[in-house]
Amino acid sequence: MSRVLIVCWLLASYAFADVETKQTGGIGKKGACFSRQNDQWSYKILQLKANWYYSWGRELREERPKNVEFVPMFWGKWFKDDDIEYLLNLKNQNQIKFVLGFNEPDSPNQSNMSVDEAIALWPKLEAIGLPLGSPATVNPENKWMINFMQKVDDLGLRVDFICVHHYGGKNVQGLLHKLHRVHQRYNRPIWITEFAVADWNAKSTGQNRHSAEDVLKFMEGILPALESLEYVARYAWFSASSTSKPLGSATLFDENNHLTALGHHYASFQPKKK
Structure with missing residues (x-):
């Protein structure tokens, strides 16, 4: 291989690595999401061997799992300039690298925003x-979402990545x-x-049409x-309560906060090296 081709190949490799690092922050894709109201939330994140986590909030808590990246979220419209200043301080301390936008603003049961x-x-x-x-x-x-992104583009606003929720079948x-779409x-x-x-028509956990084996x-x-x-760039499995009718068979932890078979698989999963 000629010296010119080698240089071109190296430059392309570095460029790809730079893009990948910007998308992921240079860490693994697998993450976790637990509310701070969730029992033993910090312990659960560590059990899952997550590379990053979020809690639907902005605060970096003292009891957070160490060596796991925290990603703050602006859940809805109820925030103040002090909250922006708080995250600017975390950014300046190199404690956060990304910010997540509003949580299900299209739902009356969530942040409910136009x-x-x-x-x-x-x-x-x-x-x-960030x-x-x-x-x-x-x-x-x-x-x-289509209208929001159209206005973002029309007004020259910035959205760096798309956050996706998915609760479908198996x-x-x-x-x-x-x-892909x-x-x-x-x-x-x-x-x-x-x-x-999820089985949104389940009338009980026992009647959920998706068994734990199906979900695994x-x-x-x-x-x-x-x-x-x-x-x-990243993903985080949502682990509902084991008593949830639509989502009980997809939980990562049982009622005693022990990993389920599904949880064990998520925790032990490691991508193959390229």
Whole structure:
């Protein structure tokens, strides 16, 4: 191989590595999401061997798991300039590298914001000066998200990556096709900040049509696929209570806070080295 070709190959390799580092922060994709109200939340994050976590909040707590990256979120519209200043201080201390946008603003049961409300507040989030994730809507392909991203582009605002929630069935290819469409539509890296297998028609945990074995098979298929997709920068499985009717079979921890078989697989999963 000629010296010129070697130099070109090295430059291309460095460029790809730089893009990958900007998308992921240079750490593994696998993360965790637990509210601070969740029993033993810090312990659970460590048990899952997560590389990063978020709690739907902005505060970096003292009892946080050490050596696991915290990613703050602006859950909704109820924040003050002091909250921006707090995150600027964390940024200056090199304690945070990314910021997540609003949580399901299209849902009346979550942050419940209009597109115009979200757009009006967005420059405040941009001012922190860190890579910024989009609002995570109930469906990343719905009218709310499409309108929001159109206004972002029209107004020259900044969204660095798309946050995706997914609570579908056990179809691995179905999720992969969805991610492909989202990436094609918005042309940005993707963070899957919540996903799990759900049966929204289940009247009890025993009547959930997705067994724990079904969910494990789904996880065994989807995790390697997510690792192989360059445009998927990070992902975090949502672990509901074991008593949840739609999501009980997808929990990572049982009622005694011990890892389920699914939790053991998530904790032990490591991507194959390239």
